[in-house]
Amino acid sequence: MAYDLHGRNVLVTGASEGIGLATAKRFVEAGANVWALARSRERLEALSAELGGPPMLVPVAADVSDGPAMAEVTGQVLSELGVPDIIVANAGISLDARFEHTTDEDLENVYQVNVFGLVRSIRPFLPGMKSRGSGRIILVSSVIGKRGIPNYTAYSGSKFALHGMLDALRPELDGSGIKAGIVCPSSTESELRHRMKRIGPRQSDTRIRSHSAESVADAIVKMARTGKREMVLSSEGKLMNWINRIAPGIMDRILARALVK
Numbered sequence: 001m002a003y004d005l006h007g008r009n010v011l012v013t014g015a016s017e018g019i020g021l022a023t024a025k026r027f028v029e030a031g032a033n034v035w036a037l038a039r040s041r042e043r044l045e046a047l048s049a050e051l052g053g054p055p056m057l058v059p060v061a062a063d064v065s066d067g068p069a070m071a072e073v074t075g076q077v078l079s080e081l082g083v084p085d086i087i088v089a090n091a092g093i094s095l096d097a098r099f100e101h102t103t104d105e106d107l108e109n110v111y112q113v114n115v116f117g118l119v120r121s122i123r124p125f126l127p128g129m130k131s132r133g134s135g136r137i138i139l140v141s142s143v144i145g146k147r148g149i150p151n152y153t154a155y156s157g158s159k160f161a162l163h164g165m166l167d168a169l170r171p172e173l174d175g176s177g178i179k180a181g182i183v184c185p186s187s188t189e190s191e192l193r194h195r196m197k198r199i200g201p202r203q204s205d206t207r208i209r210s211h212s213a214e215s216v217a218d219a220i221v222k223m224a225r226t227g228k229r230e231m232v233l234s235s236e237g238k239l240m241n242w243i244n245r246i247a248p249g250i251m252d253r254i255l256a257r258a259l260v261k
Contacts, residue, residue, distance in 0.1 A: 002225045003136065006031035010224075011077070011084040013064055013121045014091030016043035019140060019185075022217035023088055028056050030221060035081060037073075037121070038091070039063045064091045064117025065109070074124040083128030086136040086224050089118040092158075096198040099153045106197065107154045114158035119165075126178075133177040136224050139166060140216075143186045143237030147244045147251065150259045170229075179227040185216045186234040 010027045014020035016038035024034045028051045036044050037060040044059035051057045058081065062073040077084075093113045095106055122137055129135035144152055145159025166182055173180060211233060219231050232238050244251040 003227060005086075005221070005224060008032045008085040009035065009082065010086040010088065011035045011037060011060075011121070011125070012088045012090060013037045013117070016040045016047065019213045019216045019220075020088075020090040021047065022213040023090060023220050024057060025051065026214075026217040026221045027086075027224075028052075032086070034058070035060050035077065035084060037062055037064075064120055065112040067116070067120060070117075070120040071124070074120070078124065078128065083125050083132060083135075085134070086138070087122055087125060088138045088140065088220055088224075089121045090140040090220075091117050091121070092140065094152070094197075095154045096151050097154070098151055102153050107157075110154040110158050111161075114155070115161045115165075118162065129178050130173075130176050135178040136227070137169075137178060137180040138220055138223050139180075139182045140220070141182050141184045143184050143232060143234065143240065146184060146232070146237075146241050149255055181223045181228050182230050183216065183219055183223060184230065184232045184237060185211050185219075186237045187211065 005027065008027075010032045012020050012024045012027070012034055015024045015034070015036035020036075020038065024036050024047065027034050033055045034051075034057045036047060036057055038044055039061065041059060041061035044061060048054065048057040048059050060073060060077060062069055064070055091113060093110055095102070095110050097106065118139065125135075139162050141159045141162045142155070144156045145163055148156035148160070162182060166180055170180055216233065219233055222228070223231055232241065240251065243254070
């Protein structure tokens with residue numbers, strides 16, 4: 001049976017732009033109330049006004065990379081709004097840099113947002129979800145969280161971490177009524193891609209096609225309704241992972257020729 005989204009409370013991180021923004025809009029269109037978390041209060045308030053204001057969209061200004069601030073904000077959310085029905089952990093940053101050019105600082109910055117930020121967005125709400133006996137947790141990963149590609153050592157590693165954590169989390173949630181899934185888009189046209197930091201030789205751009213943020217948001221809403229475990233969103237990504245499973249050495253050579261100058 002499909003999970004009814006009408007009246008559900010949905011926490012979306014990274015909600016001021018890109019996939020997070022599109023996801024917030026899609027959930028409001030589906031009749032849900034969205035708690036939109038991002039760093040820019042100004043953007044969130046503008047989005048809230050566009051979508052009809054609270055309770056349809058409640059701005060929650062916070063930086064997921066700031067541990068103490070997130071602890072304070074999630075505590076306020078729990079006391080003032082309660083436990084979300086659905087969490088979409090989407091906030092993320094990227095880095096275009098080869099392994100040898102990836103500094104400790106840059107690696108830490110990516111992991112603070114993509115990994116620690118995700119944990120800080122979910123962990124405070126798990127006890128309440130378990131007590132209630134229901135919930136949806138959706139992580140936004142990437143195709144390159146299943147197969148690393150050149151120039152994305154930090155980003156790929158951070159997204160691989162999400163798959164490992166989710167594999168460990170699912171058995172812990174067995175029988176709790178909480179379902180957890182992960183969405184893996186390929187390249188997506190969003191502000192994240194255009195403002196990512198680049199160091200050294202840039203990766204060759206040979207992508208066949210890019211997703212729109214709206215198409216990824218549609219997949220996230222579908223996952224919330226169906227409780228699917230994983231969605232790889234592009235035929236290109238599915239093909240890459242299939243080749244990698246049966247002939248990883250061939251995949252290495254394909255990526256070297258296509259993406260390394």
